Amino acid sequence: MPGLYVHVPFCETKCVYCDFYSVEGMDREAAFLTRCVEEIDRRGDALQAKETFTSVFFGGGTPSLLRAEQLGALLSALRRNFTVAEDAETTVECNPGTVTRGKLEDYRALGVNRLSFGVQSFHDDDLRFLSRIHTAREAEDGIALAREAGFENVNLDLMFSLPGQTPARWLHNLERARALGTTHLSCYSLTVEKGTPLAVMVERGEVRTASEDSDAQLYELTMDTLASWGFAQYEVSNYALEGYACRHNLTYWRHEDYLGFGPSAHSTWKRRRSWNVSSIRAWAEQIAAGGDAFSGGEDLTDAMLRAEHISLRLRSEGIRRSVFQKMFGSDIVDDNPALLRQCEASGLLEISDDFVRLTRKGMLVCEEICLGLT
Numbered sequence: 001m002p003g004l005y006v007h008v009p010f011c012e013t014k015c016v017y018c019d020f021y022s023v024e025g026m027d028r029e030a031a032f033l034t035r036c037v038e039e040i041d042r043r044g045d046a047l048q049a050k051e052t053f054t055s056v057f058f059g060g061g062t063p064s065l066l067r068a069e070q071l072g073a074l075l076s077a078l079r080r081n082f083t084v085a086e087d088a089e090t091t092v093e094c095n096p097g098t099v100t101r102g103k104l105e106d107y108r109a110l111g112v113n114r115l116s117f118g119v120q121s122f123h124d125d126d127l128r129f130l131s132r133i134h135t136a137r138e139a140e141d142g143i144a145l146a147r148e149a150g151f152e153n154v155n156l157d158l159m160f161s162l163p164g165q166t167p168a169r170w171l172h173n174l175e176r177a178r179a180l181g182t183t184h185l186s187c188y189s190l191t192v193e194k195g196t197p198l199a200v201m202v203e204r205g206e207v208r209t210a211s212e213d214s215d216a217q218l219y220e221l222t223m224d225t226l227a228s229w230g231f232a233q234y235e236v237s238n239y240a241l242e243g244y245a246c247r248h249n250l251t252y253w254r255h256e257d258y259l260g261f262g263p264s265a266h267s268t269w270k271r272r273r274s275w276n277v278s279s280i281r282a283w284a285e286q287i288a289a290g291g292d293a294f295s296g297g298e299d300l301t302d303a304m305l306r307a308e309h310i311s312l313r314l315r316s317e318g319i320r321r322s323v324f325q326k327m328f329g330s331d332i333v334d335d336n337p338a339l340l341r342q343c344e345a346s347g348l349l350e351i352s353d354d355f356v357r358l359t360r361k362g363m364l365v366c367e368e369i370c371l372g373l374t
């Protein structure tokens with residue numbers, strides 16, 4: 001079932017490692033809201049979509065900078081133009097330094113039923129290094145406020161392989177997340193993205209990144225620890241208690257359609273992918289001029305769909321051979337017998353009559369296997 005995404009492109013300050021499109025401060029907030037509603041109305045008119053959307057995701061940026069009435073205006077526009085399921089999973093990404101109990105209660109009254117907190121670490125020195133705006137204490141307080149406001153479906157983003165991070169320090173983060181009653185965890189390794197302040201720091205030798213061995217050790221610690229606490233790993237970096245897998249994430253990984261609004265947002269709709277311009281100013285000007293805000297697009301060929309299906313399904317629930325056969329007219333195992341059987345013999349893949357799945361060991365080399373298959 002398809003999903004809806006709104007990119008809210010504001011942050012209080014930029015974090016040193018972040019390459020998502022966002023700007024510091026809320027100077028252009030009013031224009032953003034007006035144009036975003038306009039964009040949603042226009043796409044709604046153009047597409048006349050009959051499908052029921054089962055998830056809505058406000059990402060960014062820092063959507064939790066929006067007041068409830070602002071978020072409500074965007075939600076109303078989505079509901080006015082698209083059929084949004086009554087029980088749709090509706091997520092707001094939150095920066096712990098930007099929430100109050102009142103705001104979260106108001107979000108809940110609007111129908112928001114899932115919060116995703118960018119916490120990254122429960123150590124203040126890590127948070128300073130990452131230039132997060134909150135302390136560990138504030139992160140804990142933010143999550144407690146979410147509970148008091150009635151949210152039970154709460155994700156935390158945590159980051160491992162931070163400089164100097166020991167297994168004990170990482171384990172402390174996982175333990176704090178569990179103690180706070182989180183139902184979902186996204187655990188990513190620190191990645192040095194081109195063009196970020198962190199990339200400059202690494203280039204100058206001011207920051208040393210973790211070795212591959214240390215990264216793998218922390219990743220394995222994550223998988224083992226969370227499995228022992230009952231969190232199912234349903235994607236390479238995502239873990240959930242039963243019933244709390246993120247419906248919106250699954251839309252992407254199941255290769256289902258989604259529509260995105262706001263600067264830099266991507267959409268995939270009926271075998272057409274398009275992406276909005278990554279600039280608030282240019283995006284707003286394009287919308288104000290009466291058009292769409294795309295800066296590019298492509299029709300998805302069978303070859304592209306096949307490659308994406310392999311990499312998206314392999315990193316999540318696995319490739320269902322019968323579905324693959326129906327979609328692409330061949331069997332994934334027959335197409336790649338040598339590589340797949342070798343990976344199976346090495347304990348990286350499980351191959352059954354109807355599934356090809358990564359094993360726990362295979363998760364460590366997911367990218368390499370995908371590259372070999374696509």
Ligand code: SF4
Binds near residue numbers: 015018022095
């Ligand atoms: S708060 Fe999130 S989106 Fe904003 S700069 Fe930091 S990591 Fe990027």
